[in-house]
Amino acid sequence: MENEIDDGEPLKDQNGSELNDEGNGGSAGGVILKKGPWTSTEDAILVDYVKKHGEGNWNAVQKYSGLSRCGKSCRLRWANHLRPNLKKGAFTAEEERLIAELHAKMGNKWACMAAHLPGRTDNEIKNYWNTRIKRRQRAGLPLYPPEVCLQALQESQIGQSTARKNDRDRGNHGSLQKSSNEIHDAIFDSLKANQGLLPCVPEIPNISADSVLLKGLGSSQYCNFLPSTLPHHKRLRESTTPFLGSNVMNRNGYYPLDHIRDNASNKIAQYFGMHAHLDPCPSKNSLSYGHSLSNGNSSTSKPISEAVKIELPSLQYPETDLGSWGRSPTPPPLVESVDVFIQSPRNSALESDCSSPQNTGLLDDMLNQAKIMSSSKKHYSEKSSNSSTATPGDGADSGAFNMFETEWEDYTDHISSFGATSMLNECPAISATGNSLDEQLPAQIFSGNIAKLESAEHAWTSNSENQSMSMFNISRPDLLLASDWIEQNSRNGQNPAINKDAMATLLGDDLATDYKQMTAGTSASSQVWGLGSCSWNNMPAVCQMADLLYKDSLKMYD
DNA sequence: AACGGTTCCAACCGCCTCATG
DNA sequence: TCATGAGGCGGTTGGAACCGT
Numbered sequence: 001m002e003n004e005i006d007d008g009e010p011l012k013d014q015n016g017s018e019l020n021d022e023g024n025g026g027s028a029g030g031v032i033l034k035k036g037p038w039t040s041t042e043d044a045i046l047v048d049y050v051k052k053h054g055e056g057n058w059n060a061v062q063k064y065s066g067l068s069r070c071g072k073s074c075r076l077r078w079a080n081h082l083r084p085n086l087k088k089g090a091f092t093a094e095e096e097r098l099i100a101e102l103h104a105k106m107g108n109k110w111a112c113m114a115a116h117l118p119g120r121t122d123n124e125i126k127n128y129w130n131t132r133i134k135r136r137q138r139a140g141l142p143l144y145p146p147e148v149c150l151q152a153l154q155e156s157q158i159g160q161s162t163a164r165k166n167d168r169d170r171g172n173h174g175s176l177q178k179s180s181n182e183i184h185d186a187i188f189d190s191l192k193a194n195q196g197l198l199p200c201v202p203e204i205p206n207i208s209a210d211s212v213l214l215k216g217l218g219s220s221q222y223c224n225f226l227p228s229t230l231p232h233h234k235r236l237r238e239s240t241t242p243f244l245g246s247n248v249m250n251r252n253g254y255y256p257l258d259h260i261r262d263n264a265s266n267k268i269a270q271y272f273g274m275h276a277h278l279d280p281c282p283s284k285n286s287l288s289y290g291h292s293l294s295n296g297n298s299s300t301s302k303p304i305s306e307a308v309k310i311e312l313p314s315l316q317y318p319e320t321d322l323g324s325w326g327r328s329p330t331p332p333p334l335v336e337s338v339d340v341f342i343q344s345p346r347n348s349a350l351e352s353d354c355s356s357p358q359n360t361g362l363l364d365d366m367l368n369q370a371k372i373m374s375s376s377k378k379h380y381s382e383k384s385s386n387s388s389t390a391t392p393g394d395g396a397d398s399g400a401f402n403m404f405e406t407e408w409e410d411y412t413d414h415i416s417s418f419g420a421t422s423m424l425n426e427c428p429a430i431s432a433t434g435n436s437l438d439e440q441l442p443a444q445i446f447s448g449n450i451a452k453l454e455s456a457e458h459a460w461t462s463n464s465e466n467q468s469m470s471m472f473n474i475s476r477p478d479l480l481l482a483s484d485w486i487e488q489n490s491r492n493g494q495n496p497a498i499n500k501d502a503m504a505t506l507l508g509d510d511l512a513t514d515y516k517q518m519t520a521g522t523s524a525s526s527q528v529w530g531l532g533s534c535s536w537n538n539m540p541a542v543c544q545m546a547d548l549l550y551k552d553s554l555k556m557y558d
Numbered sequence: 559a560a561c562g563g564t565t566c567c568a569a570c571c572g573c574c575t576c577a578t579g
Numbered sequence: 580t581c582a583t584g585a586g587g588c589g590g591t592t593g594g595a596a597c598c599g600t
Contacts, residue, residue, distance in 0.1 A: 037568070037594095059585070075586070076569070111588060126589070127567055134565085 034068040038077050042067060046074055047082055055083075080121045087119025091128055099125055100148045 034042075049065040055078065058071030067074065080086075091099065095117055102113040110122035110129075117125065136143055 035570075056586080071585075072571095072587090073569080079587095080568075108589065122588075123568075130590090131565065131567090 032068065033070050042069065043077070043082055046078060050078060080123050085119055086121070095120070097145065099129065100144050101151065103129060104144050104148050
């Protein structure tokens with residue numbers, strides 16, 4: 001079906017439709033509005049109209065110029081192709097870097113991003129980004145370049161330090177937590193409201209755990225935070241946006257990095273708070289975040305039976321990527337769940353809780369598991385202390401690893417078929433080439449990180465022959481990234497203190513101070529964080545492993 | 559050369575916000 | 580306060596171009 005326009009040029013209406021894009025019947029004043037590609041004649045008419053009347057009042061274009069296009073189509077054509085000073089051609093490296101940076105900050109706000117890129121249109125940026133997502137996902141590369149991750153991390157560090165300082169100045173230690181918990185509650189209320197909407201989505205604790213580690217595990221999560229490509233944006237628009245009461249969640253259902261930074265720290269804190277009431281030596285963390293769990297019933301512990309479903313960015317893959325999982329006999333929900341586990345690095349305790357076969361992964365179960373773990377603490381301590389040569393750190397490590405070994409082995413049985421693939425998909429880029437967004441071959445990434453794995457693994461397993469640790473490492477891209485940073489920074493002659501700060505940030509702001517104290521190696525900190533310390537023993541394994549990684553990196557630095 | 563898969567990109571669609579009456 | 584229209588925005592679609600086999 002073809003239309004004719006005034007210049008007589010045959011129109012190849014790609015839709016074969018005579019309806020206009022307003023869906024109002026395709027006519028304006030009885031004139032059939034054309035759809036499909038614009039001709040040069042139409043462009044000329046539109047340009048001429050704008051010259052005479054200026055931009056705006058697009059619906060008048062058809063009226064005054066006789067152009068058989070609806071106002072929307074005219075506006076789009078003008079904005080994307082005809083307006084002056086449009087920059088055509090491929091994006092420069094600087095533009096690419098800026099886009100990644102902007103996307104990390106504001107998410108899919110294409111128009112806002114376009115405002116930062118003179119001559120570029122939102123459509124152009126959007127197309128570029130969507131292509132980039134596919135390409136990088138297919139290549140198993142992180143979405144954001146390392147420097148963007150690092151920058152986000154540094155900004156987060158600065159921002160949170162400032163926020164905490166301001167908070168202390170106000171003498172209100174609970175304000176941040178309160179506001180954050182409000183958001184947190186809103187999120188989970190929303191998740192509750194969204195249940196059943198989507199086919200393959202994790203349950204609440206997975207969500208929580210996922211988010212919990214965003215901050216604690218930092219940039220690997222940042223780097224791998226993948227936007228939704230699910231085709232259910234309409235439902236999302238109805239369901240997810242309103243619940244937040246803001247636009248923190250993108251329309252496609254994922255959170256910009258800024259939001260992740262803000263909320264993940266609170267979630268991790270909530271997680272700690274959850275442990276805190278089991279902890280006979282309450283830390284400041286527990287004091288700060290106790291409120292949401294003071295009754296042992298946080299917002300995250302909404303009825304377990306309600307398998308809340310959301311579209312979480314960190315587990316969203318385009319169908320092509322899901323297809324890559326297709327080799328597994330595991331049905332999609334499990335696949336996704338597994339991927340949550342792998343892609344969203346988290347402390348092993350939490351992971352075990354969420355993933356162990358005997359565990360539903362829901363918060364109540366997590367609480368039960370935590371209680372069991374707490375009651376078993378003595379056992380673990382004894383087990384750890386059996387190694388007379390163990391240093392406090394080693395002891396803690398081995399203890400921590402032993403603690404979760406059983407569950408981990410159970411888990412690895414389930415994910416073993418996914419480990420390598422996920423590793424390929426989720427390994428943060430090792431490339432430290434700076435601005436280049438060039439992609440690394442998956443094999444390179446894999447081999448590169450494997451080397452780091454071996455290094456870190458060697459440190460972790462020096463006192464044990466725990467094979468499960470290998471899988472443990474492989475599924476910890478956060479640690480890989482951390483080691484990447486440290487290694488790179490060390491090679492670059494950067495002050496180890498910087499690395500320490502970075503690691504502290506990885507652990508979350510609330511842990512950062514304690515972590516720094518710990519790594520300072522003072523006798524006081526040793527007391528605080530020693531093997532016998534309740535605080536340390538209750539600390540998620542991520543902290544302990546990060547500590548090991550850090551120590552390992554310092555050796556390399558020396 | 560033919561074919562199939564992928565990428566790029568222009569355009570459409572539907573929803574939202576805001577201004578106006 | 581509500582209805583309406585214009586403009587804006589983000590997600591999606593579909594065809595052309597490109598590329599590898």
